[in-house]
Amino acid sequence: MNVIVVLVDTLRADHMSLYGYSRATTPFIDRFASEAIVFERGRSQAGCTFPSVNSLMTSRYPEVFAHQGKGHFGIPDAYPTIAEVLNGHGYQTAAVSASPIVRNTPSKLNPNGGFGRGFDLFIEGCVWGHGACVNRKIFEVLNNLEEPFFLYLHYMEPHAHYRPPVHYEKRFAGEYNGFDFIQQGNPKPISKTLYANGPEYEITDRDIQHLVDLYDDEIRYFDGIFRRLLRKLEARGQLEETMIVLASDHGEEFLEHGHIGHCRGVWDTLTHVPLVLQIPGVQGTRLDTAVQNLDIVPTILDYLEIDGEGFGFEGRSLRHLIEGREVSPRFAFSEQKQYRSSDTGSFHLIVDSAEDTMALFDVRNDPLEQHDLYSTSHPALGPLSAALEGWLERTNRLGRLEESAAAARAKEEELRALGYLQ
Secondary structure (H helix, E strand, C coil): EEEEEEEEECHHHHCCCHHHCCCCHHHHHHHHHHHCCEEEEEEEECCCHHHHHHHHHCCCCCCHHHHHHHHHHCCCCCCCCHHHHHHHHCCCCEEEEECCCCCCCCCCCCCCCCCCCCCEEEEEECCCHHHHHHHHHHHHHCCCCCEEEEEEEEECCCCCCCCCCCCCCCCCCCCCCCCCHCCCCCCHHHHHHHHHCCCCCCCCHHHHHHHHHHHHHHHHHHHHHHHHHHHHHCCCCCHHHEEEEEEEECEEECCCCCCEEEECCCHHHHHHHCEEEEEECCCCEEEEEEEEHHHHHHHHHHHHHHCCCCCCCCCCCCHHHHHHCCCCCCCEEEEEEEEEEEHHHHHHHHEEEEEEEEEEEEECCCCCCCCCCCCCCCHHHHHHHHHHHHHHHHHHCCHHHHHHHHHHHHHHHHHHCCCCCC
């Protein structure tokens, strides 16, 4: 069985029609998912590409990646990657990444590369490019790949700037008379206002809505790109024998919590991400249990009947859950800066170690997390708090949250100095 991981950078689950969004942003993905396994409550382990992708590729929680030396954002040698494991089991491995962060070789935003270990081929020529470039590169590679193969495809829609290709007919963004930077889908001037003492702009709801409109157009554009990818596999007779994993590294904030962009928290807007699996021979279903991007690697290996023991993976295979054989509850965990969170699929607990506060949200009825329900008597608090404490204890961080947060802040400062963050 071949395996393809499709990583869509900055894709919020709640902006996909697949997850109930009012706009038809993902019509093809909706049809694809009707015969696949859809996880309603997928969660990324961080709200930023680094270290979310590191975590996904290694099934390790993000904190370990914050302790690398300055300028290092890749995957340390100590942590085996899915590409390495499969390469060691006879898979040809290839990646096409449009990300300036997820690279094998150095770039301005990632001075040391470090994501290429285990890949026979790592193509970086589409950096910041549209999805058509990623497709074009992988279509060329497919002609020379022997089966079984493992592909990692990193698309940059709908990461800012929110600018679909010129030839793409926008479906959601209409006429707009306002700031040029918003017309161009560029939220960075707002970031400078919020975080870098930049010029003061009087930003209105209409301005933010135009950014959202363009963001949604980028999602709709990617939907067509994904369709062309699967049609190519179908034409080659490979679709029916290929496991497809559709995932995202994080979401995007549009001032729901006073922030713009990403990398600044763990709210659902940033860590509730799509997760869809199409596995040959496995019937489609929708599951509302909390699951993690960390679970992707163990699940892939489980269905390939490759023993994952001994690699130190911290995720759990989703196979028992998919097959209805799992009885123990699942929790999903995320971390970014001073924030740590646990999620049951119904309630989401967020701890701010800097302010020593907790917030509790009913994510089914309050998906934007606008109404804090925290109370020591709330019935959801006990299980979530115990799970979070247990997770921190298992990962040896229970007594050093401030140290972990300081390491994460230091990495954030590096990204800011490189120009990725304001």
